[in-house]
Amino acid sequence: MLMVVQKRMKMKDYAYKIDAHDRIIAISPDWVNFAEANQASVLSRTVLGSSLWSHLYGPEITLIFETLLRRVRHENRTLTFPFRCDSPGKRRYMQMMMRPLADHAVEFVSTLLREEPRDEVALLNPATQRDDRFIVMCAWCKKVKTPEWVEVEEAIIRLRLFAQPFLPHITHGVCPSCKDTVLNQDD
Ligand SMILES: [Zn+2]
Structure with a gap:
């Protein structure tokens, strides 16, 4: 989910749809452009027909998506929540909407709300x-567990990761605050 792009803020929709079996059946042109501008060209070529689950990281995130999809499909609800899709040099504030379609298909629409440039963060490269x-x-707010969840710049200081020749790998989980926001929303 590393992404860059556009200097000027435009409300573009990065959208995709899944069918009743969670296969990705459509992706928007903006999504393809976005992915291709961001080292994800392989992903954009192979994503159609693939399972949504092959693009999610780890059991905790899988569980949250299962819960969200159940709510969208079985309660026929549209869910909206904030997330971050940062690149090394940008904080990108996004919003995701999950919308029920006919035959248990679901549309995911991610909208860029704003972005802030920052000094390049090598840990994210x-x-x-x-x-x-x-x-x-x-995976949602891009904070890092230190064990407190803090912004990546703060985590680099707390974990003494500055000026090291090698850096740790990043795995994805969900912080308690995002878990609460994503799972306990009312629309
Ligand atoms: Zn979070």
């Missing part, structure tokens, strides 16, 4: 060399 350590990042 896929090209950075890694050692055998792991840190956990919240």
Whole structure:
């Protein structure tokens, strides 16, 4: 989910649809452009027909998506929640909407709300060399567990990750605050 793009803020919709079997059956042109601008060109070419679950990381995130999808399909609800889709040099504040369609299909629409430039964060650059350590990042807000959940810049200070030749790998989880926001929303 590393992404860059556009300087000027435009309300673009990065959308995809899944069928009743959770297969990705449509992706919007904006989504493809977005992915291709962001080192995810392989993903955009192979994503159609693939399972949603092959793109999600870890049991905790899977469980949350299962819960959300159940709510969208069986309660026929549209859910909206905030998330971050940062790149090394940008904080990107996004909103995701999950909308029920006919025949248990579901549409996911991600909208860029705003972005802030920042000093490049090497920890978020896929090209950075890694050692055998792991840190956990919240898949929604991109905070890092230190054990308190803090912004990545603060985590680098707390975990003394500045000026190291190798950095830890990043795994994804969900912080308590996002778990609460995502799972306990009223629309
Ligand atoms: Zn979070």
